[in-house]
Amino acid sequence: MDEITILQAEVLKTLASPRRLEILHRLAEGPCEVSRLADDIAASQPNVSQHLAVLRSAGIVDAERDGREVRYRLTDPDVMVACALMRGVLQRRLERLGRLSATDQTAAQLVEIQ
Amino acid sequence: MDEITILQAEVLKTLASPRRLEILHRLAEGPCEVSRLADDIAASQPNVSQHLAVLRSAGIVDAERDGREVRYRLTDPDVMVACALMRGVLQRRLERLGRLSATDQTAAQLVEIQ
DNA sequence: GGCACTCATGCGCATCTGCGCATGTGTCGA
DNA sequence: TCGACACATGCGCAGATGCGCATGAGTGCC
Numbered sequence: 657m658d659e660i661t662i663l664q665a666e667v668l669k670t671l672a673s674p675r676r677l678e679i680l681h682r683l684a685e686g687p688c689e690v691s692r693l694a695d696d697i698a699a700s701q702p703n704v705s706q707h708l709a710v711l712r713s714a715g716i717v718d719a720e721r722d723g724r725e726v727r728y729r730l731t732d733p734d735v736m737v738a739c740a741l742m743r744g745v746l747q748r749r750l751e752r753l754g755r756l757s758a759t760d761q762t763a764a765q766l767v768e769i770q
Numbered sequence: 771m772d773e774i775t776i777l778q779a780e781v782l783k784t785l786a787s788p789r790r791l792e793i794l795h796r797l798a799e800g801p802c803e804v805s806r807l808a809d810d811i812a813a814s815q816p817n818v819s820q821h822l823a824v825l826r827s828a829g830i831v832d833a834e835r836d837g838r839e840v841r842y843r844l845t846d847p848d849v850m851v852a853c854a855l856m857r858g859v860l861q862r863r864l865e866r867l868g869r870l871s872a873t874d875q876t877a878a879q880l881v882e883i884q
Numbered sequence: 885g886g887c888a889c890t891c892a893t894g895c896g897c898a899t900c901t902g903c904g905c906a907t908g909t910g911t912c913g914a
Numbered sequence: 915t916c917g918a919c920a921c922a923t924g925c926g927c928a929g930a931t932g933c934g935c936a937t938g939a940g941t942g943c944c
Contacts, residue, residue: 657788657792657811658792660857660860660861660864661788661791661792661795662788663860664791664853664856664857664860665785665786665787665788665791666786667856667860668782668785668786668791668856669783669786669787671779671782671786672779672780672782672783672785672786673779673783673901673902674771674775674776674779675902677775677778677779677782678771678772678775681775689920689921690920690921690922691919691920691921697771700903700904700905701920701921701922702903702904702905702906702921702922702923703902703903703904704921705920705921705922705923706902706903706922706923707902708921708922709922709923715863721910721911721921723911723912723920724910724911724912724918724919724920724921725911725919725920725921726920726921726922732859732863734855734858734859735856735859737855738852738855738856738859739778741848741851741852741855742778742781742782742849742852743774743778744848745846745848745849745852746774746777746778746781747774749829749846750774787931787932789932803890803891804890804891804892805889805890805891814933814934814935815890815891815892816891816892816893816933816934816935816936817932817933817934818891819891819892819893820892820893820932820933821932822891822892823892823893835891835940835941837890837941837942838888838889838890838891838940838941838942839889839890839891839941840890840891840892885944886943886944887942887943887944888941888942888943888944889940889941889942889943890939890940890941890942891938891939891940891941892937892938892939892940893936893937893938893939894935894936894937894938895934895935895936895937896933896934896935897932897933897934898931898932898933899930899931899932899933900929900930900931900932901928901929901930901931902927902928902929902930903926903927903928903929904925904926904927905924905925905926906923906924906925907922907923907924907925908921908922908923908924909920909921909922909923910919910920910921910922911918911919911920911921912917912918912919912920913916913917913918913919914915914916914917914918
């Protein structure tokens with residue numbers, strides 16, 4: 657089995673969590689400390705801390721201590737580019753489904769999900 | 771929590787498996803039936819069938835019966851585009867690591883992982 | 885109909901994951 | 915040095931996942 661395939665699967669597994677995606681989207685707006693992140697996505701501090709540890713060990717985010725706080729940021733914007741591309745695919749798929757098999761209002765609803 | 775985020779996490783979870791990535795890379799070369807797939811990636815037929823069922827229910831692959839065989843194919847090449855993009859990120863990261871912190875031969879080794 | 889072939893599915897097991905909770909670690913100010 | 919604050923980590927449990935294995939379901943040929 658290809659080594660880079662295994663590596664890719666590990667990165668994908670790291671990304672394959674709604675909470676972690678939420679964290680990443682928040683970090684895409686700029687660096688942020690843990691407690692603020694927990695506040696923004698309505699999760700507990702230990703929970704966010706655990707997810708950040710996972711993201712960090714995968715090399716997706718980076719941490720920097722600032723006094724008592726620890727500020728996290730994305731290490732590589734390209735990962736989010738890939739995510740955005742995938743989001744685009746999903747969005748178009750939703751729109752297509754809406755156009756094909758639903759009433760106008762349901763389609764509008766689906767489009768609005770974004 | 772954003773609905774499209776949850777959907778995205780589900781798709782990512784579906785992709786986050788070395789075996790399934792292997793299957794997808796094989797299907798990227800063209801449609802293929804189950805037993806041939808199992809042969810190509812050296813896995814059991816039930817195993818491949820299960821993975822294909824997962825990929826299918828996620829809408830990533832499509833099945834078409836042809837006599838006794840069932841031919842699978844990618845439904846949306848864009849998904850593989852996103853995968854390729856991510857692969858590129860990983861590849862560049864490996865190369866960077868090789869250049870920065872290793873001897874020339876180790877770097878060559880890392881690059882060769884492809 | 886019977887048989888061979890291709891694929892799908894159900895089952896049991898070992899393993900992993902995410903979460904809440906309590907607690908440990910590091911840092912600052914008094 | 916002690917307390918308060920921000921964050922990290924360990925633990926236990928419930929739920930999900932992947933695998934091998936045996937078996938069921940659909941199809942074509944005799």
